[in-house]
Amino acid sequence: MLRIFSRKSILVICFTAIVLLVNTVNAQHLSSNSYLIGDFENAKEAINYFEEDKSDYNIGFSIHINYALDSNELYVESSDSYVTFQQYVEALKVYLDKNPSKVVPLFINYEGPENWLKQVLNxxxxxxxxxxxxAGEKWPNLEEIRDTGKRLIIFSFHQTNDEDKIINYAWDHIAEFPFTNFDSPIFEGYYSNGKPENELLLLRHFEKSNIEKSKIDESWLNLSENNFSILHAIKCWQLCxxxxxxxxxxxxxxxxxxxLNYVLRDFPSISGVVSYRNKPLEQVFWENKVKAITNGYYSFPVVEDEAPVLRPYQHGYSFRPSNIQVTEEYLKKGVxxxxxxxxxxxxxLTGAFTFNGKINNLIKPASSTKNFKCEFAKDIVKGEVLKFQDSSYAVFGIPDDFGIRKSSFTISLNIKxxxxxxxxxxxxIGANEKEYRKSLHVNIRKGIPYFGFYGSDVSVYKKLEPSKWYNLVVRYDIKNQEQSIFINxxxxxxxxxxxxxxGESELMLGRGFIQEGHLSGYIDDLYIWNRALSNNEIKTVFSDGVKVEKKNNLVFIFLTLITLVVLALVILMVVRRRRSVKFQTTRVKSFKTSEILGSKINTITLFGGFRVYDKHGKDITLKFPPKIKELFLIILLYSVKSTRxxxxxxxxxxxxxxxxxKKASNNRSVSFNKLRSAISDIEGISINFESGYWKITWNESFICDYLRVSSILKQLDKSRPEKYKELFQYVKSGKFLENSNWEWLEEFQTSINFDVVDALNDYALTLDELKEQAQAFEVYTLVIKIDDLNEQALQYIVSYLKSKESQTRARYYYDKFCEKYFEAYDEKYHIEFQDLI
Structure with a gap:
């Protein structure tokens, strides 16, 4: 979502923002505005600013207050002048009286008695x-604050106990973005100060100390030389x-x-709330081009030439809607x-072991397990449990049995x-492999639990005591690469x-890659999920346990026989009806575009990213971890490419x-079983093996944008403009499998993207000839999103925006194109902005 500006376009934006300022901000919330907070080294300069400023800019101030023993008064720390706090606030009052429309934040750094501050203010x-x-209340809009007559908002960086309701403790309302570096800000969900759920954001990156620390030249202040400050501020906004x-x-x-004040305020953005039972979630991850972490309230900048997809994610939840493409219509609403x-x-849930006399997986009874001298013991609290002593251990499967390789997962077990x-x-829990990322281990070192993949561990400070039962849960979340340990x-x-x-080696209980590391103790109730459980789910596992119905072998055999009989009958019916129901690999029934795009039932989308929906319209993308997703796609794409x-x-x-x-055969067998399971809830699609070849077959119940696009591309004819329109509706979500980058896939991506771009260029030219320039512009913005070096699209976009007197946006597209052009060819683009007509 990061918007990249040119020097000239920034100046245009700033000029336009200043002209339009007066009537645009009155009804906005404090959280929708950006304030520059001046920290004056010389306090007299701040007072001079009060006297001279006649602008309508959103400006605030920051001061450091100390106590002078000799004069028994508070003063404002200053490099080369002495200004009392009394003088400062008197000048500030005059400033507020002169500017009745201003709401002014004042940040104070003061550690003395609060009543001294209040006396001066009084x-x-x-x-x-x-x-x-x-604390905890949402900030009102600026007009409401003005109506109270209380237009000075004092934030203290030190804890206050203000019964007089004058001074706000900053970290009750504000979160401070952590300073890392200017070139590439980093955000991992944690703030330097304040809580993630706080409504307001503070950046200290442009303070003198951080500028000097990063050795940034003062040219960063000059828009005619660079737009560094804007890029940096928007990047921080984008991340958090x-x-x-x-x-x-x-x-x-x-x-x-x-x-900077106005560029941020006027920047296109989308905001809203992610809630559960009408309360905002504490933390939400966003699967965008730039992965972000927010609390339940969010706000993101949006770039005109992109249609970003908002897709929230959090352990243990599904979301409705599951994702939203931010269109012009949504931007107008803003929420x-x-x-x-x-x-x-x-x-x-992929693994469940209760150890009632057996080491077997109740979810997958046929899974391979081995017992090396472990015994079953009767525990007074837990009943029958697995006992480890004298170097005993057990094998309970391989990683692919549980789908935990290259995936999120959660493991829960009770230990004593x-x-x-x-x-x-x-x-x-351990494995024999002793390589980075390959040795899953959950171990106890001097009473402290550790969890990791060898050389990549997390530990806790809580020490476990002997002869006490604990519920220990380890969780890995691939979305933010987080390892966590939970106790009780x-x-x-x-x-x-x-x-x-x-890792791929066998998983063991009571033993790891260190041969001396045998467990002396007891394990009960081992459960494994190939997803990251939420904190609340983990609390439920501890308090209520996990209920798994054990499979009765006789019932299982009986049901299997019934299933085989039914399957035989179905096969017979299919054979008889083969002529009336044709499964095919390259043709799909012609649907109305609106019908297909409006339904997510039995649907897989590949343009703009990989998403899967079952027969109920439920998003089941998480059932396709990376390896299963790759296997599915390679069969699907080759099935379209060749009938075999x-x-x-x-x-x-x-x-x-x-x-x-042998190893490839085993992995292939496991992966195909998982793939068949993953698509079992999608109607109209099946995987077949014939004469050494795998292919996917489908019928009209199954919907896939790639299949439809492939079909439309073969039917395109300028005499049938409705086909071009239908194509545009399918591909407007973005590039084909945009976030997938397997080497074998590049051929397919290049081919389909080029074909789509060629077709869209033809469509846009036709629209232009029909005097439908606005639609042609929309098509060309998609073209340049797919092919960022498409000169035909650039020239039309710039020309169209110039005709609409939108020089700022025209310049933005041009500068972004030039930057990409230089990266690709190491030379400047040969056509100047003013020459594009």
Whole structure:
């Protein structure tokens, strides 16, 4: 979503914003505005600013207050002048009286007694000007604040106990974006100060100390030389989903970056609430081009030449809508809300071991397990449990049995240590591999739980005691690469930045990659999910346990026989009706575009990203972890390319290259079983194997945009403009499989994207000839989104925007194109902006 500006276009934006300022901000909320907060080293300069400023800019101030022992008074820290706090607030009062429309934030850094501050404010008759908001309340709009007559908002960086309701504690309302560096801000969901749910955002990046630390030249202030400050502020906004409300800047520079104030305020954006039971969620992840982390309230900048897709994600929830493409219509509304629905606890449960006399997976009874001298014991609390002593251990499967490789997952188990070994590790779960990312381990070291993939661990500070039962849960979330440890339903440790687990060796209970690390103790109720459970779900696992119906073998055999009989009858019926119901690999029934796009039932979309919906319209994309997704796509795309599909050997060479024959065969078998399971709830599609070739067949019940686009491209004819319109409706979500980058896929992506671009160029030319320039412009903006070096699209877009007197947007498209052009060819684009007509 990051918008890149040129020097000239920034100047145009700033000029336009200044001209239109007066009548645009009155009804806006404080959280919808951006304030420059001047920190003047010389306090007299601040007072001079009060006297000289006649602008309508959103400006605030920051001061450091100290106590002078010799004069027994508060003063404002200053480099080369002495100004009392009394003098400062008196000048500030005059400033407020001169500017009755201004709402002014004042940040104070002061650690002394509060009553001294209040005495000064009272003496200056400024306490009646101070607006106070209790912690946790949402900020009103600026007009409401003005109506109270309290237009000074004082924020203290130090905790206050203000019964007089004059001074707000900053970190009750504001979150401070962590400063990392200017070139590439980093945000992992944590703030330097304040809570994630706080409504307002503070940036300190432009303070003198951070500028000097980063050795940034003062040219960053000059728009005629660069637009660094805007890019940086918008990038921070983009990452945390909060508009920068307060931007600290050295006081002497404040006039030079007034423009930042309005560019941020007027920047196109979308906002809303993600809620569960009408309450905002505490944390939400967003699967956009730039992955963001917000609380339940969010705000994102939006670029005109993109139609971003908002897709919220949080452990343990599905969302309605599951995703939204931000169109012009949504931008006009400015608000999109999402509702969260909790998943069932058995959703994606892939392993369940209760150890009632057996080591078997109740979810998948046929899975391979091995017992090496483990015994079953009767525990007074848990009943029958698995006992480990004298180097005993058990194998409970391989990673692919549970779908935890390259995927999110959660593992829960109850444990009791017989004794506490202060020298060696106790492995609860381990693997024989001893390589980075390949050795899954959950172990106890000197009583402290650890969890990781070898060289990539998280631990906790809580020490486990012998002879006590604990519910231990480890969770890995691939979305934000987070490892977490929970003890008795409570999160005790978490860290991000951990790449996913990729090991393949057997998983063991009571043993790990260190041979001496055998467990002495007991394990009960092992459960595995190939998704990240929510914190509330983990609390439920601890408090209520997990209910899994055990499969009765006789019933299972009986049901299997019934299923086989029914299957035989179905096959017979299919054979007889083969002529009337034709499954095909390259043709699809012609539907009305509106019907297809309006329904998500039995649908898979590939343009703009990979999404899967079952026969009920439920988003089941999470059932396709990376390897299963790749397997599905390679069969689907080759099924369209060739009526035979793709050979089993070619699939193996691509996906399991370098594996031994036996290992590749085992992995292939497991993956195909998972793929069949994943598509079992999608009607109208099946996977077939014939004469050594795999292919996907489908009928009219199944909807896939790629299949329809492939068909439309073969039918295009300028005498049938409705086909071009239908094509546009299918592909407007974005590039084909935009976020997938397997080497084998590049051929398909290049081919379909080029074909689509050629067709869209023809469509846009036809629209232009029909004098439908607005629609042609919409088509060309999609073209340049797919092919960012398409000169035909650039020339039309710039020409169209110039004709609409939108020089700013025209310049933006041109500069962005030039930047991409230079990156690709290492030379400047040969046509100047003014020459594009």
């Amino acid at each position: 003496k200056a008759n400024l306490d009646d000007y101070c607006f106070f908001l209790p 989903g909060k508009r920068p409300n307060f931007i600290m800047v050295e006081g002497k520079h404040i006039r030079k970056i007034y423009y 999109i809300n999402f509702t969260a629905f909790p998943l069932s606890l058995d959703e994606e 240590l017989s004794e506490l070994d202060l020298e060696n590790d106790y492995f609860l 339903g409570k999160q005790h440790g978490s860290s991000t930045g951990h790449p996913s687990y990729i 599909g793709i050979s089993s050997q070619k699939i193996t060479n691509i996906i399991w290259h370098g594996f031994s024959t």
